[in-house]
Amino acid sequence: MSQREYIHDLIGVGFGPSNLALAVRFAENDGAPGAHCFIERQPEFGWHRGMLLDDSRMQISFLKDLVTMRDPKSRFTFINYLFERGRLQDFVNLKSFYPTRIEFHDYLRWVASAFDDQVHYGESVTQIEPVTDESDPRTVTHLRVHSRDAQGKERHRLTRALSVGMGGVPQIPAAFAALRNAAVIHSSNYLTTIGNLMGDGMGGTARRRVAVVGGGQSAAEVFIDLTRRFPHVDATLVMRAPALKPADDSPFVNEIFNPSFTDLIYSQPKDARRSLLDTFRDTNYSVVDRPLIEQIYELLYVQNVSGTARHRLLNNCAIESVREVQGEQGNEIDMRLRDGMGGDARAERFDAVVLATGYRRDAHHALLDPLADALGKPVEQCEVARDYMLATPAHFQPRIYLQGCCEDSHGLSDTLLSILARRADEIAGSLEAGNNENSFEVQTRTGAQTGVSGGRVAFAL
Ligand SMILES: Cc1cc2nc3c(=O)[nH]c(=O)nc-3n(C[C@H](O)[C@H](O)[C@H](O)COP(=O)(O)OP(=O)(O)OC[C@H]3O[C@@H](n4cnc5c(N)ncnc54)[C@H](O)[C@@H]3O)c2cc1C
Known part of the structure; x- marks a missing residue:
């Protein structure tokens, strides 16, 4: 029995800023x-x-939005968003290049709403499978994209190309990996869970000891948020590094986020790439915006003046082990810490832990x-080409583009917003060039009808 199966030209996995920038690029160019x-x-x-803190x-400058660096005349610029929201003049009066994350989120959502029919x-x-040619089983002609919704319903769709933009997966330190405790959360879930954990809205005023693990921007943001949001929380920042260090956003260093730097780093041998990444690591990893460091320092200082030191910063602390124990108020988390300088061990007990320990980029x-x-x-083990396409053998026809997981080959801007507009342009250009080369229909082996707008149909035998 022959069945018709819809074939997409491209399916994007994830609809964060990376694939959103691609959707904008598709919408705006022939x-x-x-x-x-x-x-x-x-x-x-x-x-x-989970981190849209007040x-x-x-x-990053608002000018590095989804599109301005590619086409400042686009209707999807941050400036046009402000204009349409009636806030352009007031925003100018702020004299700032750095909107709040809440406002930038609203901008991204405003852009995304123009593409609701594509998402x-x-x-x-859940899985990407190869689909081979009926007459030549060695030749992979398409990819089958499997997905599952919240009710467990499975779907699958066929495509000639894939754009993977899945973002990061919470990085959980080894000491916490085996712990199944609802009071241990990752910063990515901070805002969605912390209220309940701290007994918000239930009149909870009993003192709660909360540890924030990490020494980067998210750790610092969560720490300061805990001290402001919950009068009954004693917050402790536990970090391996000796001090909170400022992010280097000085102008010459910032040039590493220019698209031309991607060419430079990509053209280097592996060792030189690694060395460049190490040299500029303190633009993005384990560093904190200077004003936030100053806020934390002042908070701790003011406590010392008043003699009520509730919030703490434990630096040079390696977490050796973690276990759940029964305390006076219920379950507690017992942490064994070792001082990285003196080597002394100490034990600390907390009611909750926020792991601001970053993200892995290997979900794909x-x-x-x-x-x-x-x-x-x-x-x-596959190389990724300069145009972000996975290098595949000749018999593998589908194109797979990777966004946000090519830091090793394409540089530190890969996981950030800086190059989104230009990367979308490069991927779309590569896809267009490829489509012109292979504009033919291929028969697929099996399949079922899948619903989507537009697209070509192949007959499956
Ligand atoms: C708190 C925070 C603040 C940040 N602030 C900045 C900043 O100011 N400037 C900057 O340049 N960068 C910042 N970043 C870096 C961040 O990576 C980028 O801003 C941006 O989110 C990258 O976009 P993305 O689309 O690649 O990934 P994401 O934004 O992570 O989007 C990936 C999307 O894929 C979806 N997804 C994942 N797996 C699947 C799956 N299996 N099936 C379907 N969907 C899936 C996710 O739900 C998500 O919506 C920040 C990161 C964090 C965590």
Whole structure:
């Protein structure tokens, strides 16, 4: 029995800023793929909602929005967003390049709303499988994208190209990996869980000891937020480094986030790339905006003046082990710490822990694992070309673009917003060039009808 199966020109995995920038680029230029869609796990658009703290600011100029660096005349610029929201004049009066994250989130959501008909919200992509040519089983012609919604309903869709923009996965330190305790959360879930944990709205005023683990921007933001949001919380910042260090955002250093730097780093041998990444690491990792460091210092100082030192910073602290214990008020988390300088051990007890320990960028490995045989090696061993396309053997026809997981080859801007507009342009350009080369229809082996707007149909035998 022959069945018709819809073939997309491109499917995007995830609909964060990376694939959103791509959607904008497709919408604004001729030659974009006719049939494309995006699959997003969240029920609606959201940009790091768990960390949308009241006064947290962007760490990048608003001019590095989704489109300005590619086309400042686009209707999707941050400036046009301000104009349409009626806030352009007032924003100018702020004299700032750095909007709050809440406002930038609203901007991103405003852009995303223009693409609602292209996004399947509330579905998690679970696996990508190769689809081979009926007459030549060695040739991979398409990819089958499997997804599951919140009710457990499975779907699959066929595509000629994939744009993976899945973002990061919370990095959990080894000492916490085995702990199954609801009072240990990652910073990515901070705002969505901390209220309940601290007994918000339940009249909870009993003292709660909360540890924040980490020495970067998120750790510092969570620490200061805890001290302001909850009068009954004693917050402790536990960090391995000897001091909170400022992020280097000075102008010459900032040039590493220019798109031209991507060319430079990509053209280097592996060792030189690694050395460049190490040299500029303190632009993004384990560093904090200077004003926030000053706020924390002042907070601790003022406590000392008043003699009520409730909040603490424990530096040079390696966490050796963590276990759950029964305390006077219920379950507690017992942490064994070792001083990295003196070597002394100490034990600390907390009611809750926030792990501000960053993100891994390898979620795509598991997703693309079923392609390993067809690729001849695991995905993590495949090179990524300058145009962000996974290098594949000749018999593997689908194109796979990777966004946000190519820091090793494309530099520190890869996980950030800085190059989004230009990267979207490079990927779309590469896709257009590829489509012109391979504009033919291929038969697929099996399949079922999948719903999507636009697109071509192939007959499966
Ligand atoms: C708190 C915070 C603040 C930041 N602030 C800045 C800043 O000021 N400036 C800057 O340049 N960078 C900042 N960053 C870096 C950040 O990585 C980028 O801002 C941006 O989010 C990258 O976009 P993305 O689309 O690649 O990833 P993400 O924004 O993480 O989006 C990935 C999307 O994919 C979805 N997804 C993941 N897996 C699946 C799946 N299996 N199926 C379907 N959907 C899936 C996720 O739900 C998510 O919506 C910040 C990061 C954090 C955590």
